[in-house]
Amino acid sequence: xxxxxxxxxxxxxxxxxxxxxxxxxxxxxxxxxxxxxxxxxxxxxxxxxxxxxxxxxxxxxxxxxxxxxxxxxxxxxxxxxxxxxxxxxxxxxxxxxxxxxxxxxxxxxxxxxxxxxxxxxxxxxxxxxxxxxxxxxxxxxxxxxxxxxxxxxxxxxxxxxxxxxxxxxxxxxxxxxxxxxxxxxxxxxxxxxxxxxxxxxxxxxxxxxxxxxxxxxxxxxxxxxxxxxxxxxxxxxxxxxxxxxxxxxxxxxxxxxxxxxxxxxxxxxxxxxxxxxxxxxxxxxxxxxxx
DNA sequence: ATGTCTGTAGTATACAGA
Numbered sequence: 001x002x003x004x005x006x007x008x009x010x011x012x013x014x015x016x017x018x019x020x021x022x023x024x025x026x027x028x029x030x031x032x033x034x035x036x037x038x039x040x041x042x043x044x045x046x047x048x049x050x051x052x053x054x055x056x057x058x059x060x061x062x063x064x065x066x067x068x069x070x071x072x073x074x075x076x077x078x079x080x081x082x083x084x085x086x087x088x089x090x091x092x093x094x095x096x097x098x099x100x101x102x103x104x105x106x107x108x109x110x111x112x113x114x115x116x117x118x119x120x121x122x123x124x125x126x127x128x129x130x131x132x133x134x135x136x137x138x139x140x141x142x143x144x145x146x147x148x149x150x151x152x153x154x155x156x157x158x159x160x161x162x163x164x165x166x167x168x169x170x171x172x173x174x175x176x177x178x179x180x181x182x183x184x185x186x187x188x189x190x191x192x193x194x195x196x197x198x199x200x201x202x203x204x205x206x207x208x209x210x211x212x213x214x215x216x217x218x219x220x221x222x223x224x225x226x227x228x229x230x231x232x233x234x235x236x237x238x239x240x241x242x243x244x245x246x247x248x249x250x251x252x253x254x255x256x257x258x259x260x261x262x263x264x265x266x267x268x269x270x271x272x273x274x275x276x277x278x279x280x281x282x283x284x285x286x287x288x289x290x291x
Numbered sequence: 292a293t294g295t296c297t298g299t300a301g302t303a304t305a306c307a308g309a
Contacts, residue, residue: 009309010297034309036298064298065308117309155309209309210295253296253309 001074001106001261005031005151005224006245007114007207007254011069012037012045014252019049021245027258028074029105031112031151035059035067042069062098068114068152074106083139087131089116090124099132102143107264108232109143113152118173126173129155133182137189145190150227153207153254156183158193162222164205174223191227194259198239206241207254215246226259235261 004027008014011032022030035042039061050057056076059069070076080102088094102111113136116129140148156179160166169175187193195204205220214220228236238260246255 013297034297119308210297212292212294250296 001029001108001263002027002258003029003031003108003110003149003151003226003261004242004256004258005033005112005153005226006256007033007153007224007252009034009036009252009254011035011042011067013250015045016249017245017251018046021242021256022053022055022071025242025256025258028072029108029110030055030069030071031110032069032071033067033112033114033153034065035061035069036063036065037061037067038063042067058101058103060098060101066098066114068099068101068112070101070103070105070110070112072103072105072110075104077104079103083136084142085135085138087128087135089128092128092131100136107147108261109148111140111148111150111152113150113154115153115155117155118179121171121173121176129173130178130182133179133186137182137186140186140189140191144229146229147231148191148227148229149232149259150186150191151225151257153223154183154225155223156180157221157223158183158187158196158225161203162196162205164219164221174221187227190230192230192233194226194228194233194236194239195222195241195257197233198236204241205255206257208246210253224254224257226257228259232261235264237262 039059042059042061054073055071057071058079060081061067082096082100086096088096099114116132118129119125157163157175163169205222206224208215208220242256
């Protein structure tokens with residue numbers, strides 16, 4: 001099962017990149033962020049193409065800003081928009097913004113998340129970001145982390161290695177101790193940052209600012225994550241950032257993150273048994289030609 | 292270089308958000 005997460009920075013603007021990418025990469029489950037469409041507009045724009053590609057989908061839309069979607073062609077059950085306790089903004093007690101959708105796909109509880117940006121340290125929006133992450137942690141615990149796949153634009157670089165120049169980010173959002181602690185609280189429910197596990201010492205970014213040739217110079221950040229529960233980690237067969245999608249004409253400023261999971265060991269195929277040894281072969285002696 | 296993209300409003304260009 002191939003799972004991808006991609007902040008498309010407007011699905012309407014990204015259709016010419018999104019549809020070919022779906023056909024080429026053929027992900028089974030796709031988490032999209034910043035769709036910037038309401039529900040009806042998303043269905044009108046993409047419904048026919050998504051059906052043709054075999055996807056069911058759930059879109060938590062909002063129109064102008066935000067918006068998250070989950071596409072799946074391996075089942076889409078028990079869809080949840082937002083999660084219990086999601087704070088609103090600017091009123092924490094108000095309606096949640098469209099920043100979370102989740103569903104069960106092939107036995108995996110998949111979350112497509114767009115964590116609040118935070119804007120400026122100590123701002124109302126920054127406090128909102130921290131509160132939002134605390135609510136996410138509680139929701140992940142309640143749903144059960146072991147078979148969860150928490151995906152999306154997390155808007156936090158987990159470590160200094162996840163930004164091109166830690167000094168350049170000093171005092172800014174995305175790297176503060178409080179944000180990293182809030183993310184750790186989510187991870188510490190029992191999740192693994194799959195990309196960092198696969199590439200422990202590599203330069204791996206998922207976002208590059210549009211300005212100043214940042215992508216060309218590979219001056220980016222790793223803020224788009226796939227966090228896997230303990231049951232899923234042993235199934236990870238591949239994990240990478242699809243940098244090709246950041247190249248070319250009219251890209252998003254984020255690249256997709258892709259993880260391939262081996263099939264669940266559900267017993268349908270039976271246990272893997274080593275082939276019987278072949279005594280004849282094992283005892284065969286090599287006879288060199290004489291002379 | 293506060294350097295580029297999105298969206299909106301609304302018709303040319305400015306503003307906000309990222």
